[in-house]
Amino acid sequence: MNILVTGGAGFIGSHLCDTLIKQGHKVFCIDNMVTGSYKNIQHLLKNYNFILKEGDVELIDQVLQQNSEIRQIYHLASPTAPDDINKNKDMTRRVNSTGTCKLISLAERIRAKLLFVSSVKVCGECPRVRDYIFGKRMGEELTINSYGKVARLASVYGPNMSVTDSRVIPVFITKTLRKEPISLWNGGSQIDSFCYVDDIVRGLISFMNSQEIGVIEFGAPEGISIKNLAEKIMNQITSDIVVKTDENVLVVDECHKVVDISKAKTLLGWIPAISLEEGLNRTIEYFRNKI
Numbered sequence: 081m082n083i084l085v086t087g088g089a090g091f092i093g094s095h096l097c098d099t100l101i102k103q104g105h106k107v108f109c110i111d112n113m114v115t116g117s118y119k120n121i122q123h124l125l126k127n128y129n130f131i132l133k134e135g136d137v138e139l140i141d142q143v144l145q146q147n148s149e150i151r152q153i154y155h156l157a158s159p160t161a162p163d164d165i166n167k168n169k170d171m172t173r174r175v176n177s178t179g180t181c182k183l184i185s186l187a188e189r190i191r192a193k194l195l196f197v198s199s200v201k202v203c204g205e206c207p208r209v210r211d212y213i214f215g216k217r218m219g220e221e222l223t224i225n226s227y228g229k230v231a232r233l234a235s236v237y238g239p240n241m242s243v244t245d246s247r248v249i250p251v252f253i254t255k256t257l258r259k260e261p262i263s264l265w266n267g268g269s270q271i272d273s274f275c276y277v278d279d280i281v282r283g284l285i286s287f288m289n290s291q292e293i294g295v296i297e298f299g300a301p302e303g304i305s306i307k308n309l310a311e312k313i314m315n316q317i318t319s320d321i322v323v324k325t326d327e328n329v330l331v332v333d334e335c336h337k338v339v340d341i342s343k344a345k346t347l348l349g350w351i352p353a354i355s356l357e358e359g360l361n362r363t364i365e366y367f368r369n370k371i
C-alpha cells in the first residue's frame with residue numbers, strides 16, 4: 081500500500097515511517113526539515129519503498145504531484161516542542177490549519193483515509209504553546225467535519241528526540257547525563273502522563289486500519305508527578321546533581337492532562353505495553369550515545 085506521512089522525519093513520524101516500511105508498505109515522507117532530522121530517517125533513504133519529498137504541507141500538490149495511488153495519509157507535520165513552537169508560531173498555525181485543509185482535499189480527491197495527529201492539550205488552555213493548541217483545534221475541526229480520524233496524544237517520548245528538545249523528559253535526561261542542575265517548576269507537583277513512542281505508533285496504525293472515525297485518545301492512563309519523573313530518571317543515571325525547586329512558573333492544569341484511553345481500549349483493543357521504567361531506560365541509552 082502507498083502511504084503518505086507528513087512530518088515523517090520528525091520524532092514520532094520517523095518511527096511511524098520505519099514501522100510502515102517494515103510492514104511492507106511504500107511510504108512517501110513529506111518534511112520541510114525545520115524540526116525534522118535526516119539522522120532519523122538516514123537508514124531509510126536507500127530503501128526503494130521510502131521516498132522523501134522536502135517541502136511544506138501547504139504545497140502538497142507541487143511536492144507530491146498528485147499521486148493518486150496513496151490510500152492512507154498520516155498528518156504529523158508540526159513543531160511540537162515548546163521552544164520550536166515559539167520559534168515557528170506562524171508555521172505551527174498554518175501546517176495544522178491550512179495544511180490540514182489541503183490534505184483533506186487531497187484525501188477526498190484520491191479517496192484516501194486521513195488521520196490527523198493532535199494533542200490532549202486542545203481540551204484546555206496552555207499559554208506556553210498557545211499557537212500549537214490553536215492550530216490543533218483548527219485541524220481537529222476540519223478533520224472531524226470531513227469524517228476523518230483524529231488521534232489525540234498525551235506526552236510521547238523515546239529515541240529520535242533531539243538533545244535540544246525542550247520537553248521535560250529530554251531536558252531532564254540531557255541535564256542529568258551532563259550533571260547539570262535541573263529545575264522542578266513549582267516544586268514538580270504537576271501531574272502528567274508519558275507514553276513510549278512504539279506504543280503510540282502501534283495505536284496510530286491500529287486506528288488508521290480500523291473503520292473508526294472521530295476522536296480517540298492515546299497515552300498512558302496513569303499519571304506521575306514531574307518530581308517523581310525526575311527521580312526515576314536520576315535513579316537510572318546519577319543522583320549526583322543539583323535539583324532546584326524554587327522556580328515558580330505559571331502552569332495551567334490543562335497543560336498536564338492524563339488521557340482517557342477507554343475508546344482506544346474498547347474500539348481498537350489498544351493499551352500501552354511498555355512501562356515507564358523500560359521506556360526511560362531505552363530513551364536514556366539513546367541520549368547517552370548522542371551526548
